[in-house]
Amino acid sequence: MPPTIAEAVHDPVELTRALVDVESVSGNEAGLADRVEAVLRTAAHLRVDRIGNTVVARTDLGREQRIVLAGHLDTVPIAGNFPSRTDDGLIYGCGTSDMKSGVALALHLAVVESRPRHDVTYLFYDCEEVESERNGLRRLGVESPRHLTDAAFAVLLEPTHGLVEAGCQGTLRVMVESTGRRAHSARSWLGANAIHAAGEVLRRLQEYQARTVTIDGCAFREGLNAVRIAGGVAGNVIPDECRIEVNFRFAPDRSETAAAAHVREIFHGYGVEVTDSAAGALPGLDAPAAKDFLAAVGEAPRAKLGWTDVSRFAALGIPALNYGPGDPNLAHTREEHVEVAKIQAGAAVLRRWLAG
């Protein structure tokens, strides 16, 4: 009989397994949130709040500054990888990397570290793996911002394989449209082929020279890519429309507005409609709490190449970075796993940083 979350809380490795073994695919986090809440309520030094399936636990020691440790409780759908299993220093299973091993570090620390040298807000939230509208951190920022706005710095325990990944890229999606004129394909010269016209859009994409921007020592590499293309009416009709969905991953020195203007300029002459947009986040490594966190880790930070919820903290004016034991390349795969050694190392870093 494997230990429960309550029984495992003193060992972040056992705790990772116990968390993985409570299924919590996005939308189904209630059972896991209940257990996390119950464990947190056993710690006398924490004030615990429950908002939907988001659990917030705060120390209140009157420290000079407050920091946040945050992680999401949900996972992508199970893919034959539940419950967890161990093999040669690895824990396999859905959520092991993304991000129940990170959640385990925060939950463990919340319970065992009763006198941290900063006040700490521990955040465990739901629905990170689904549409932004449902994201628990976003909702907390809207519905109960007081839980966030008094913090000076945040660590998001998303998988980084034990490295510090600072800030994040922004992401923009646009629909680029080429148009033409329908005709029967047996008399194609009477029409204008919108798919052929899309060739120029693809040429511009292929010739695009993406920037790499270094900020606070972190190199943000951009990318502009077609992610979908669709066009055509029927097998015997010259098509009058072709739509290309383009994803622009941009360095955080561009605003969303500037990113959209850049993309419109690239596709000058074509219809461009923005369908999705999320700001990047600057690394913010000059914040004092960030500096002493980096010292505790003892390794140079690098840029987060991807969009994460650090951007939501950045939007609230809270510098944030990503730091977790999971390997981001294993997230969302059937073979998802985490190294036991990375969990142990991460727990040591956080204890070193927060020990009073």
Next chain:
Amino acid sequence: MPPTIAEAVHDPVELTRALVDVESVSGNEAGLADRVEAVLRTAAHLRVDRIGNTVVARTDLGREQRIVLAGHLDTVPIAGNFPSRTDDGLIYGCGTSDMKSGVALALHLAVVESRPRHDVTYLFYDCEEVESERNGLRRLGVESPRHLTDAAFAVLLEPTHGLVEAGCQGTLRVMVESTGRRAHSARSWLGANAIHAAGEVLRRLQEYQARTVTIDGCAFREGLNAVRIAGGVAGNVIPDECRIEVNFRFAPDRSETAAAAHVREIFHGYGVEVTDSAAGALPGLDAPAAKDFLAAVGEAPRAKLGWTDVSRFAALGIPALNYGPGDPNLAHTREEHVEVAKIQAGAAVLRRWLAG
């Protein structure tokens, strides 16, 4: 009370309306085939056969050669254009152009011309507007070829707006595939974008110089066109596959095999799969029966730019051409109509040609 088919058979204009007013969307031709068969059986000079919903009527006068007059009984689905209506010398309605006005010429002539100077096989067949497998003319060629193989020449009464359209283009469809390697779009340089790679396919299409080939005085203009494109996995994934459906309309001096080889050469370096292929038909205007038909029409022939069932006759070794009163550009439209004057002129041409 408009006249029935039996009552209208002596007037090809009235007969067109009567034929249009019996709904016969592909698959539902039985009622119309019954009426056509019944009218043909009233003519003592015809031997009538019924094969499914295809009706064949033959004279047997011992003439030196036999010709075919053929038309399909079915229409595309009704689009608010049933029953027929007339307006200022035009008959509107589903099938007026494609091709009940042509069927009316053949049915009228079959009944009134009891002593034609060639033996005539009149063919009224089903399911031309749907997949080739169901085509009544194709089935007749397979199941009862004796009805076809003794003919020296065929006129297919498809809409040509009163002109002679000789032969037809072939048509080939291929799927051209570009491939790549998936990656997260935030780290796009780890992948290879198959949609971007498809840009080269579109460039070759756009730069393609289509031939115009003149055969028997008929100019066949070719065309190579993308008709559909599809690619993409998700909004945050570099796509590893993009598929472009290309339609090649080719002059009848190319065989299907030669056409496929040409297209493979154009898209050298990409996966090319043939998904659909139909041979063209040479004009065959040097056949004696074709020459005297052209003399009766009195106008220069031109190439048929499109694929029609003349190709099925050509495959059986029977020269065939298209000649009908409808306007091909109105076929399959809500506004489909035919000019009364074109019906009358067409009937006069056929009588002039066949009068004994």
